[in-house]
Amino acid sequence: MGAKSELESLKNISKEVKESVILKLQDISELALRLDESRSRYVVELEREKARRAAELEAAEKRFNRINQENLDRYSKMENKMEKLLAEVASTKEMLGQMRVPEALAEIRKVVARPAPRIMNYAEAAAKPKTAAAAAKTPGPSTRLGTGHTLIVASKFENHTAEHVITKLRGxxxxxxxxxxxxxxxxxxxxxxxxxxxxxxxxxxxxxxxxIRGADLKVAKPEMRLPTVIIRDVLRVNSDEDIVRSLRTQNRHLSEGLDWDKVRARVCYRRRARNDLECHPVLEVSPELYHRLIKAGFVYVGLQRRPVWDQSPLVQCSRCLGYGHGKRFCKEVSERCAHCGGEHTGITCRARKDGEPPKCVNCTKAGCEDTAHGAFSSECGVRAKWDDMARSKVAYC
Ligand SMILES: [Zn+2]
Ligand SMILES: [Zn+2]
Ligand SMILES: [Zn+2]
Structure with missing residues (x-):
């Protein structure tokens, strides 16, 4: 504006020129003003941008710190796990060292390479000394193998009760x-x-x-039962008499030196077979014939050659799965599951369908350690006890 008044005061410049220059000067000053304005706006925006950047930076830093901390935590956890793992590896190594793994493996290989032993029949098994420890582990009826341990005492007077006999006996x-x-x-x-x-x-x-002193008491030895065998998958068209006759006439491999007139053989009952046309007859036979049958392992019946196995005299209830009585004499109210011991039949067992391991109802009741088998399993400890007792009443020789 100083330039404007200076220009107006000059006399030797034409009025037109003056006006034109003044206009230009006004334009210039306006331009300067606008420039100044935009500059200050720019500064404000710059400040704002700076603040935004700073905030972003701060957030990023926080984020980074958090991630860092998380990673550190993870790392320290992993370190702990690694330490535990190392300790386990060390202890396993120690154990393996104590177990002499290579030697043990060599032993196992030797056993596996050996031919499988022939399955003993019952008479052979009974003749061997029993592993007392195994028998003692399983609670059950106390039993004695073999005969001669049992006495049956009765009164000579028919009107005497068992109570009378006991009183006399004590005397x-x-x-x-x-x-x-x-x-x-x-x-x-x-x-x-x-x-x-x-x-x-x-x-x-x-x-x-x-x-000597029993007076009116009399002693008898218990009557022994005959051993039993089962012939597998015999056609049902064979009558009981047919089967017994077959033993006698068709089986020279059993007969050598055997006096058939003194031999007793009788079909007691028939067990159902999978094939409807067949059955598994269970026979009571003299000890002499029993041993020959078990040794041979097969018999000819009619037009069949069939396996013959030892049959346990043990009776197992199909309702409660207990021993020593049949379903008809069962006192239990509900049915028991052979798989899990629950109050349902084995066919409807959910545990079996879900593939859960079996749980023996008898071993569970008896408080055995090993219960992981079905109630019909030959692995059952309680069954073994009852089987021993049932067999102790059988004359195997
Ligand atoms: Zn029962
Ligand atoms: Zn069940
Ligand atoms: Zn059991």
Whole structure:
């Protein structure tokens, strides 16, 4: 504006020129003003941008710190795990060292390479000394193998009850004075009393005493049952008589030196087979024939050659899965599952469908450690005990 008034004061410049220059000067000053304005706007925006950047930077830094911390945590956790793993590896190494793995493997290989042993039949198994530890582990009925441990005592008077017999027995047999060990005394049918002794010798001692001083008591040995065998998958068209006759006439491999007139053989019952036209007859046979059948392992019946196996005399209830009685004499109200022991039949068992391991109802009741088998399994400890007891009443020789 100073330039404008200076220009106006000059006399030697024409009015037109003056006006034109003044206009230009005004334009210039306006331009300067606008420039100044835009500059200050730019500065403000720059400040704002700076602040935004700073905030972003701060957020990024925070984010980075957080991620860093997370990674650190993860790392330290992994370190812990690694340490544990290392400790485990060390202890496993130690264990393996103690177990002498290479030697153990060599042993296993040797055993595997050996031919599989032939399955013993019952008489052979019974003849071998039992592993007492295994039997002792399983609770169940106390049993003695073989015969001669049991005495059956009755009164000579028919009107005497088992109570009478017990009273008399106590009077005559003083176990303390005689030094005999009696496992059990129980009443039996027909006013009889059954004494189970711990040894044949003790049973004999008591028998002698009763003979001498027993007065009106009489002693009998328990009646032994015949061994039983099962013939697999025999056509049902064969009658019971046919089957027994087949044993005699078609099986020279059993007959050598056998006096058939003294041999007893009888079909007791038939078990159902998978094939409707066939069945598994169960036979009661003389001990001599029993051993020959088990040794041979097969028989000819009609137009068939069939396997013959030992059949346990043990009775198992199909309702409660207990032993020593059949379904008809069962006192339980509900059915038991052979797989899980639940109150349902095996066919409807959910545990079985879901592939859960079996749980033996009898071993569970008896409080055994090993219950992971079905109630019909031959692995069952309770079953083995009852089987022993049932077999102790069978004359295998
Ligand atoms: Zn039952
Ligand atoms: Zn079940
Ligand atoms: Zn069991």
């Amino acid at each position: 005559v047999v003083d176990a303390r004075e005689m030094g005999v060990a009696v496992d059990r005394m129980r009443k039996a049918r027909g006013q009889k009393v059954v004494l189970s002794c711990s040894s044949v010798e003790d049973a004999k001692k008591i028998e002698e005493r009763l003979k």
